[in-house]
Amino acid sequence: MNETSREELVSYMKQYGVDYTTGNVTPTLCALFGIEPPDVCGGFTVPQVVDQAYHLFGDDGKCQKALVFCPDAVGDVHMQRHPEIVGRIKKATDFMFKGTTVMASVTPVCFATIFSGASPEVHGIKEYMKPVLSIQTLFDVMALAGKNVAIVSVNGCSIDMIFRKRKVDYYSLRTDEAVHQLSLKLIEEDYYDLIISYQTDYDHYSHLYGPWSDEAIGQLELSAKYTESLVAATDKYWSKYNRAFLVTPDHGNHEISPENTKGSHGMNIADDMVVNHFYRLRPAQ
Ligand SMILES: [Zn+2]
Numbered sequence: 647m648n649e650t651s652r653e654e655l656v657s658y659m660k661q662y663g664v665d666y667t668t669g670n671v672t673p674t675l676c677a678l679f680g681i682e683p684p685d686v687c688g689g690f691t692v693p694q695v696v697d698q699a700y701h702l703f704g705d706d707g708k709c710q711k712a713l714v715f716c717p718d719a720v721g722d723v724h725m726q727r728h729p730e731i732v733g734r735i736k737k738a739t740d741f742m743f744k745g746t747t748v749m750a751s752v753t754p755v756c757f758a759t760i761f762s763g764a765s766p767e768v769h770g771i772k773e774y775m776k777p778v779l780s781i782q783t784l785f786d787v788m789a790l791a792g793k794n795v796a797i798v799s800v801n802g803c804s805i806d807m808i809f810r811k812r813k814v815d816y817y818s819l820r821t822d823e824a825v826h827q828l829s830l831k832l833i834e835e836d837y838y839d840l841i842i843s844y845q846t847d848y849d850h851y852s853h854l855y856g857p858w859s860d861e862a863i864g865q866l867e868l869s870a871k872y873t874e875s876l877v878a879a880t881d882k883y884w885s886k887y888n889r890a891f892l893v894t895p896d897h898g899n900h901e902i903s904p905e906n907t908k909g910s911h912g913m914n915i916a917d918d919m920v921v922n923h924f925y926r927l928r929p930a931q
Pocket of ligand 1: 718754
């Protein structure tokens with residue numbers, strides 16, 4: 647466990663009075679798969695999830711498959727303002743944890759923490775830039791454990807860029823719909839142990855038209871729809887495996903000002919910093 651990462655992650659948790667950090671995704675997935683987390687990790691294994699895995703999968707039972715869906719910029723503020731939409735993600739999963747992301751609350755900084763458990767001070771991405779990470783990540787330890795990993799995302803986005811040069815298959819496509827359809831196909835093909843499936847367009851339309859514009863909310867509805875269909879696909883095609891399904895957005899967003907209602911994020915304010923992560927476990931049939 648890396649002390650610097652731990653301190654930085656905990657500082658945001660304390661600031662917002664929550665007991666979850668996005669840095670928990672990697673150590674919790676590692677615990678589910680029974681592998682050691684990356685050496686840079688400062689996050690916590692989530693006890694409720696690990697306990698449920700113990701009950702569902704049994705003493706020696708480990709998670710065999712996981713799908714992690716990453717809708718960009720869907721924060722706790724979206725659950726507050728549109729519970730009829732984000733509530734569908736909660737309904738499709740077992741646990742919802744309200745937690746903090748990291749500063750600067752922009753995509754590459756936040757996903758670097760989600761998929762390493764390292765804080766920005768340790769992973770090194772502190773602003774909007776997309777270098778290939780040199781630290782140990784979830785993808786390195788999964789590859790070391792012999793797991794097959796796919797990252798499915800849109801061309802040139804942060805997730806597509808910063809985790810390159812690993813023993814991972816990178817599927818870089820042009821649209822969210824193509825990413826979603828390929829994710830469904832990869833679940834059905836049953837080759838990968840871990841699939842990361844990304845959605846960019848809520849964030850994209852929020853920047854263009856505003857977080858609460860019809861265009862952006864249409865994409866938020868797609869986040870719920872994608873969640874439901876990915877869950878259904880894992881139940882249909884991965885039923886013989888102990889499996890996990892996670893929804894892990896990177897940050898929230900806010901309107902720039904009352905006069906300029908376009909979306910922005912990157913600040914240390916609740917609308918940007920507080921997000922919900924969702925977990926669902928199912929045992930092999
Ligand atoms: Zn983002």
